Amino acid sequence: MEKLTIEAWPVARLRSYTRQLRKNDKNIERMIACIQEFGFRVPILARPDGEVIDGDLRLKAAQKMGLESVPVIPAEGMSEEQVRAFRILANSSVAWSTWDDEVLAQELRDLWDADFNLELTGLELSEVEDLLQSIEPESQEQGDAVPETQAEPVVKPGDLWRLGEHFLFCGDSTKAESYEQLMQGREADMIWTDPPYNVDYEGTAGKIKNDSMSDSAFREFLERAFAGMFGAMKKGGAAYVAHADSEGVNFREAFRKAGFRFSNCLIWRKNVFVLGRADYQCQHEPILYGWKPGAAHSWLGGRKRRSVQELSELGAVKVAPDGTVSLFLNDRALHISGQNLEVQDLESSLVFEDKPQRSELHPTMKPVALVERFLKNSSRKGEVVLDPFGGSGTTLIACERTRRACRTIELDTKFADVIIRRWQEHTGKDAVLQSTGERFAMLEAANG
Incomplete structure (x- = not known):
């Protein structure tokens, strides 16, 4: 076998092959970061005249970094045909195996x-x-399971579907006529909603509509949506709005402009982080909480709720100067003091619920248990809960389980289908198209 040598060549001596087999210019910065971290650990394979056989991206990174020399393996004794074939081999052999x-x-x-x-x-x-x-421990509450989607949606724009005590309208939640069709003269007693975050989120289920706008366009979008919500709910009705911290200013200002009273911001602490490019990886989501002025707001959650600021900076265990031991377990704070181990049990507004392990049917799916606890705090059985951004139907399922009546809007026909299928699998009942009385299953079968 031929003995290979590694030599230090001037970067200026090397040149890329004129026929670029792979488009890699957008990854130059990533390669630079890798070289800075690990060093130039993989030599470039080049012909004696400097033409690169393997390592084109590494060469481009070296040129942009201003390196004077790089390690090179000279390819001696290879025919023109062997060089061409090996260049393809070097780029294709990675596909021979799969990850475990x-x-x-x-x-x-x-x-x-x-x-x-x-x-x-x-x-x-x-x-x-x-x-x-x-590899996180499985933690899926009853009701979080979701069905598979079909290629051709059954739901059409403008459809109003009845799902037991609930209604789903497929349309635009920024338009007043959507709320008129959905509410049918009733007022919402409460709002729980999870609007697009304007972060261009895309999961395995696809992109969320209205999730990539300019700052001014997104602000206008929120103002129209909140105005629609405000007009559809009763005075004193509570409103909960999940959102992203990066758009917190737009959400709060649009919320207030619509007329809502902003009370405070609750925190959903997830069991897993959401990996991103920020310095601090997010393991939480903020939830705006407020209500529509004009009447006393509905509150059924008691008076033991604590602010996030009081609890968020404490670890799982904290010992106070007076010897009191505080244990933080899920959404409970246990304060233990004295010889007889006196325990005071407090509730917290730092909400702990597991994030769904997979969000394959909607990119930002929330756990049902998370929504349920807020429904119980701010509404009663039989009351109407409005969610103008239906998503995967979590609010509707939470209403089904807590015996509330959900009114929800979803713009995307694919996700409207998900909501209906999820409810049908959860209840064993049939959704009905309000205008014709046709069952969803019948129309689904007709779709083939």
């Missing part, structure tokens, strides 16, 4: 625990998050 996802996930978990930058693995952040979540 379980082993890969464990490797990534070890790197994460060591606080290593996982972008330097070369994997996309969305892949990394999915892999890490795959």
Whole structure:
């Protein structure tokens, strides 16, 4: 076997092959970051005249970094045909094998625990998050299960569907006529909703509509949506709005402009983080809480709720100077003091609920239990809960389980189908098209 040598060549001596087999210019910065972290560990394979056979992206990174020399393996004695074939082989052989996802996930978990930058693995952040979540302990409450989608949606724009005591309208939640069709003269007693976050989120189920706008366009979108909600609910009705911190200003200002009274911001602490490019990886979501002025707001949650600021900075266990031991378990704070171990049990507004392990049918799906606790705090059985951004139908399922009547709007026909299928599988009942009396299952069968 030929003995290979590694030589240090001036970067100026090397040149890319004129026929670019792979489009890689957008990844130059990623390669630079890898070289800065690991060093130039993989030599470039080049012909004696400097033409690169393998390592074009590494060469481009070296040129942009201003490196004077790089390690090179000279390819001696290869014919023109061998060079062409090997160049293709070097780019295609990676597809010969597949990842062992379980082993890969464990490797990534070890790197994460060591606080290593996982972008330097070369994997996309969305892949990394999915892999890490795959090895988290399963925690799916009853009602969180969702059905598979079909290629051709049954629901059409403008449809109004009856699902037992609930109604689903397929339309635009920024338009007054959508609320008129949905509410049918009734007022909502409460709002729980999870609007688009304007972060261009895309999961395995696809992109969320209205989730990638300019700042001014998104603000206008929120103002129209909140105005519609405000007009559809009773005075004193409570409103909960899940949102992203990055758009917190737009959400709060649009919420107030519509006329809502903003009370405070609750925190949903997730059991897993959401991997992103921020310095601090998000393991929470904020939820605006307020109500429509004009009457005393409905509150059934008692007086033991505490502010996030009081509890969020404390660890699982804290010992006060007077010897009191505080234990934080899920949404309970246990304060233990004295020789007789006197325990005071407090509730917290720092809400702990597991994030759904998979959000394959809607990219930002919430756990049913999370929504249920807010429904119980601010509404009674039989009352109407409005959600103008239906998503995967979590609010509707929470209403079904707590015996509230849900009124929900979903713009995307695909996700409207998900809501109906999810409710049907949860209840064993049939959804009915309000205008014709046709059952969803019948129309689904006709779709083939």
